[in-house]
Amino acid sequence: MALDSKTNSLEEFWIPFTNNRGFKKNPRLIVEAKGTYMTTHKGGTVIDASSGLFCSPAGHCHPKIVEAVHTAMQKITYVAPFGTGQPLSFALAERVARMMPEDINHVFFVNSGSEAIDTALKIIMAYHTVKGENRHRFISREKAYHGVNIGGVSLSGLVNNRRSFPVVMPNVVHMRHTWTEDELKTPGQRESGADRAEDLQRAIDNFGAETIAACFVEPVAGSTGVLTPPVGYLERLRKICDDNSILLVFDDVICGFGRLGAPFSADKFAVKPDIVTMAKALTNGSIPMGAVAVRDDIYETMMDAAPEGGIEFFHGYTYSGHPAACAAGLAALDIYQHEGLFERARDLTPYFTRAIHSLDDHPLVRDIRSIGLMAGVELHAGDTAGARGVAAQAEMFWKGMHVKFTGDCGIVAPMFICEHAQIDEIVDKFRATLDGLQR
Numbered sequence: 001m002a003l004d005s006k007t008n009s010l011e012e013f014w015i016p017f018t019n020n021r022g023f024k025k026n027p028r029l030i031v032e033a034k035g036t037y038m039t040t041h042k043g044g045t046v047i048d049a050s051s052g053l054f055c056s057p058a059g060h061c062h063p064k065i066v067e068a069v070h071t072a073m074q075k076i077t078y079v080a081p082f083g084t085g086q087p088l089s090f091a092l093a094e095r096v097a098r099m100m101p102e103d104i105n106h107v108f109f110v111n112s113g114s115e116a117i118d119t120a121l122k123i124i125m126a127y128h129t130v131k132g133e134n135r136h137r138f139i140s141r142e143k144a145y146h147g148v149n150i151g152g153v154s155l156s157g158l159v160n161n162r163r164s165f166p167v168v169m170p171n172v173v174h175m176r177h178t179w180t181e182d183e184l185k186t187p188g189q190r191e192s193g194a195d196r197a198e199d200l201q202r203a204i205d206n207f208g209a210e211t212i213a214a215c216f217v218e219p220v221a222g223s224t225g226v227l228t229p230p231v232g233y234l235e236r237l238r239k240i241c242d243d244n245s246i247l248l249v250f251d252d253v254i255c256g257f258g259r260l261g262a263p264f265s266a267d268k269f270a271v272k273p274d275i276v277t278m279a280k281a282l283t284n285g286s287i288p289m290g291a292v293a294v295r296d297d298i299y300e301t302m303m304d305a306a307p308e309g310g311i312e313f314f315h316g317y318t319y320s321g322h323p324a325a326c327a328a329g330l331a332a333l334d335i336y337q338h339e340g341l342f343e344r345a346r347d348l349t350p351y352f353t354r355a356i357h358s359l360d361d362h363p364l365v366r367d368i369r370s371i372g373l374m375a376g377v378e379l380h381a382g383d384t385a386g387a388r389g390v391a392a393q394a395e396m397f398w399k400g401m402h403v404k405f406t407g408d409c410g411i412v413a414p415m416f417i418c419e420h421a422q423i424d425e426i427v428d429k430f431r432a433t434l435d436g437l438q439r
């Protein structure tokens with residue numbers, strides 16, 4: 001499929017999170033993809049160094065997912081998820097629940113990470129309401145990214161994602177982020193910044209624990225450049241939440257499904273949240289889907305509080321648990337298990353870590369943070385913050401590599417199916433691009 005007269009205009013499609021005017025002058029289109037590589041509309045080959053947007057650890061167009069969706073679609077293309085159901089959603093919920101900590105066994109399906117966050121917010125509000133508590137305040141963090149719906153934007157700590165939208169949710173308090181300049185270019189968890197967990201205690205001291213509903217964190221802040229949790233930080237948040245009956249939410253939209261070299265953040269850091277949000281790799285990115293998994297007593301409290309015969313939670317989407325998404329999810333989980341992809345991500349981590357940190361010495365690199373199969377390569381800003389990142393991303397694409405950039409930080413997240421040679425290719429192309437930018 002090439003650009004043809006029917007698609008040549010490019011004007012009608014308003015491209016998300018993209019410089020539309022620049023893109024339309026010099027489009028970067030992918031027309032086909034297989035495994036780790038994609039093909040551009042000009043016939044070029046591009047290695048996908050960010051698994052799309054951290055979505056596709058098993059590679060593009062995995063035949064088992066394509067087949068599973070095709071088979072499901074021949075039987076059912078749509079079932080109303082309110083009041084009726086279809087078997088695949090129950091099967092997938094059970095599979096997801098089995099991957100969670102033992103007392104998290106209830107799963108609500110949505111269509112994206114942003115919907116997972118808004119759904120988690122509503123579950124938490126409804127839960128405290130039925131308990132008769134007035135916990136209306138939410139704690140989040142600077143530099144957090146929790147998607148783009150109003151709830152997620154309210155929790156997020158990224159100024160560009162907020163400044164055009166003056167009316168967001170009230171009563172959100174942001175803790176400081178955990179990045180410091182003390183241990184630049186150190187792989188894994190760092191020591192510095194753990195004391196910032198005390199910001200949660202300060203919010204409690206300031207507003208009263210009885211007003212605080214939940215604390216949302218990405219265990220590793222992904223989209224803002226792989227900010228790893230300092231040693232002891234998540235443990236301290238857990239303790240403060242426990243002491244004050246505050247729910248702890250792990251937003252695992254990026255970290256979930258093996259990205260950290262363990263199935264979920266709870267496994268990686270040995271800290272148990274009360275609620276987990278997920279999306280992206282749930283279906284290997286093939287069909288939009290997200291989910292919220294909650295602790296049993298939260299679900300049971302909601303069930304018990306509703307009148308007999310009444311709906312327990314007035315929330316849901318037309319496409320919650322869509323059969324195509326469930327089929328894709330079940331196939332993706334089968335692939336992760338049968339191909340041992342989480343273990344492969346864990347085993348590739350030392351090689352990836354060494355390879356990506358070989359860029360530490362580059363004069364344009366300010367910091368590299370890495371954990372599991374994910375690294376943020378932060379460049380020194382040029383005259384305008386973010387401009388160097390935009391230039392680097394475009395240049396990498398024409399050199400045959402896709403990397404997701406946030407501002408001046410390139411976020412490398414290879415597919416779990418990568419071989420060492422592909423990790424080398426990613427790092428070589430990254431370095432060659434930086435060399436070119438320097439001149």
Ligand SMILES: Cc1ncc(COP(=O)(O)O)c(C=O)c1O
Nearest residue numbers: 112113114145146147251253254
């Ligand atoms: C941690 C986190 N939460 C939520 C989201 C939003 O997900 P979506 O873009 O599917 O709405 C993202 C997206 O990158 C994310 O990284």
